Amino acid sequence: MNPIWTLLPPLLVIPFIIGFGERFRNLREASIIIAGIWLLYLNNQLYNQFVAGNAITSGELPLLAHFSLKLSVEPMGLVFGLLASFLWVVTTVYSIGYMRGHDEKNQTRFYVCFSLAIAGVMGAAYADNLLTLFVAYEAITIATFPLVTHAGTQKAQNAGRLYLGLLMSGSIALLLPAMIWVATAAHTLDFVPGGVLSDVGLSQSATAVLLALFVFGTGKAAIMPMHRWLPAAMVAPTPVSALLHAVAVVKTGVFVLLKVVTYTFGIDMLSTTAAAQYLLPVAAFTVVASSIVAFTKDNLKARLAYSTISQLSYIIMAALLATTMSVTGGVFHIVTHAFGKITLFFCAGAIMVASHKTEISQMKGLGKTMPITMGAFLIGALSIIGLPPAAGMWSKLFIAGGSLEANNLIWIAVLMLSTVLNIAYLMPIAINAFFEPNKPSDQSGAPLANEWQEAPFASLWAIVVTSSVCILLFLFPQPLMSLIGSIQWR
């Protein structure tokens, strides 16, 4: 099968979304779910073919003289593609409940941009070379911009401006020259196991500069100081924050870095030179600093946003450590963090819809009225922290193992410190929800009812699915591990 087919469902559904529009909104959303399941099926087909040992590539579209757009399937992309398509279905179900419960405007535009972004993510996941990845990266930026400004308020516009400004200027001013540099030095942009830069004679400082261009140019990976857009983008509707700013968009960022480290530089080249050593402290600083900032935020979505920044830098660290184990952990962490964080965002949205609370200080005792939501929140939190019985533990373990492999214990200390901070900023929310008395909140005035007051069924269903995946991945990591294990390192 040609991987280009994966672009088809999200693109093909757009005319249906527009055609059905607001008048037939059930049909509109049904068509999106059908497209989502179709996409998931296609990705699964790719997986089966890949496991059967077939090389799967698409045709080429020569965009520039020697460089063309091309898709192909390799383990890392497969993980990302499967993840994004699965979560697209779940998020669509969730957003049906959320958008209607919240009575959002312009839902058709919302779904169109969403589908476009998913098509972009598929292009990124199966990119065969840096140029294709760059094109998909830009496409995602543009497609998600209307989602950030969806609310149309002044705040949303400012956020949109920051979003577009930071991501676009970062990619054009840093990522693009990095790509052109690779093209000039290696005369190829293809992703090759073992990298293409190892024998082109780049000096160590040049390698460090090039790597820095990639790390900072990939604004979506949100390493400090390129992280400003992420908390700002939280003005978007919660499903957007959930799928895009916890999964698709930010993961495209770190995915770019993992791909580049593995297939452009090659992990051997990075682990034998000191080029990455200059950048590791920045990533470590981001991990710790954003955890501390998260601790100070009272708005739940803002806290989750800073938590995302911190978790993304785990993956950046994993990429920069450049050992087989750490990169394995990085790819694994893409998945586990995705499920954990999307659960948390879903919960935040559910709380907002059901009880109109956005601040953490108002959420005490909420476990009595929304037990399912808060239970799922607890599981998600555990996964982010990295405690059993949630999947986050595995990936953190691998990243820590990677830093052992690189003989660098200080990064383990950073991970430990961050874990403590994670506990400090996530656990109280869940604990207070269940064990604090149910106080009437000051803003709403009315005391909370003692009966269940959960979010709409569609949203609740999505929350249950993602949180159970967190546990399932803890119990059965083997299929995912063997897929990641089939990455060709050299």
Added chain:
Amino acid sequence: MNTILGLYNYWMVIILMMAGLYILIARYNLIKKIIGLSVFQTSIFYLYITMGKVEGGTAPILTGDPATYSNPVVHVLILTAIVVGVATTAVALALIVRIHETYDTIEDDEIKAIEMLEEDS
């Protein structure tokens, strides 16, 4: 001495050219600017004609015996250039008439002042 008198024509070309450019830049009156432009262009015509002149040469008419003759090509070129110059002057004068109609002045500094006001409003 020879550099001055022998190249008399070329010195005149330079003087005319600079005079033309000076008028073009220094005068505010649009008509005078166009006069400057014409002087400037005319100096180029001189330059061409001078180039083609051969000492003792005659008009290039085929008389049978190979006489020394001046280069005819430059004359042809300059005929074309003169036509172009006249056309330019005509267009410029037409524009000046229209400018006079709408601005009531043909002084460049006054026009600029009027335009500054317009931009402010």
Added chain:
Amino acid sequence: MIATQLPALQIIIPLFAAPLIVLARRSELAWIIALVANFLCVLVAWDLFQLVNEQGIIRYSLGGWAAPTGIEYFVDTVNAPLLLLVSSISAIVVAYAYHSVKKSIDSTKHYLFYAAWMLCLSGLLGMLITGDAFNVFVFLEISSLSTYMLIAFGNDRRALTASFRYLVLGSIGASFILIGIGFLYAATGSLNMLDLAQRIPNASSERAILVAFSFISIGLMIKSAIFPLHAWLANAYHFAPISVTAFLAGTATKVSLYVLLRFLFSVFGTQYNFEYLLLNVILLPAAVFGFLIMSVVAIFQTDLRRMLAYSSVAQIGYIVAGISLATQAGITAGYAHIINHALIKTALFMSVGCIIYRLGHAHRPSLDNLIQTMPLTCVAFIVSGLGLIGVPFTGGFISKFTLISASMEKGWWVMGGLVLVSSVLAIIYIGRVVDVMLFRKQRLPNPMPQGRNEAPLSMLVPMYVLIGLSLYLGVYGSETLTVSGEAAKQLLGGFR
């Protein structure tokens, strides 16, 4: 029979259409004649393009007088694509112009407008096709004189002064070229470009060649609005009728750039320019300061036409930067950007034209929330704007990528970086407009009725044809690059 006369037909068709239009007088008829003549031009250019690709260089002696005595038309891989480009852009803009002209120009003058347009087109095509140095000057003046006329058709009275100032500067530029050609003739005794290219290395007076070179370069730099000789451009583009601006933005400066390329590389030769004279000491700062300063200036413009005019000067800077590299890759990039920028900028001005058609002006603060009333126009502006920034799948990306990689190849890292800085500036000035169009609540009382109020279809369709064309060249960018690569090879190799 016709096939052998194609080079002459390319010029003669628009040249004869002009008096025909004057005779026709009725404005609809005038428009139809202009359109038909223009499409014939496109056909001829397409045939020439194909012929050159198949057979190589076409040499055509005008009136049967053999070169170097007679005037020769010369079509090769450098000018054939540009002939096609210029005639296509003109055809599309003429088709677009009908309603816009009808609304903004007195109906008794339409026939003069279209006649001037045809003259301008034949002048531009002539500059492209001719292989005779003096003939370049003649065609340059034909196109310039008709351009002055076209600009003066503008609604605002400032169009008259803009036209006058352009006339003065343009005439100085043309006269400089004339002086330069005179010196070349004095030193070599020839006007034919091929002949000149062979004679210049053996010329008796090196100083005459140097003087000729300087005058011609400066003259052409004025005509192609290379920073800092761009002063005429902003006012001319701002106050001309918008269809004229769209036409000129895509063609006039590009054709002058072509002539500059022709003289620099084919006539004087790469070695002469860049190794002996170190021309890039002049051209490179002009290019770099051009695209940086003019992008900054563009940010602060509130009128869209003026903003795009300054952006044009900046984009010309990219082209010159490519030229000043003087390598195969650099010239390929510059040439590709001539093509891509011509398409993109024309489309941008056309979308501004649609806005002006409805609003009467293109003042940025009054475009609040325009997407509600003119969605198609706004989408056109945004898509073309992305092309200007250089987003993938647009032509701008292709040429910018090539330009940066060419400058890195030569080791000019700083220039590559500065090109990117100026791209970021482009994000700002395009972004400000997009921001206003999409998100601002109405600030000024809206003179327009509520609801959809698009420009007429006869304006939208040509605009989208052009955008489709530029997107096609963005996706199949290697085609542009192949054509540009051939052109660069031909330029660097001298006349063959």
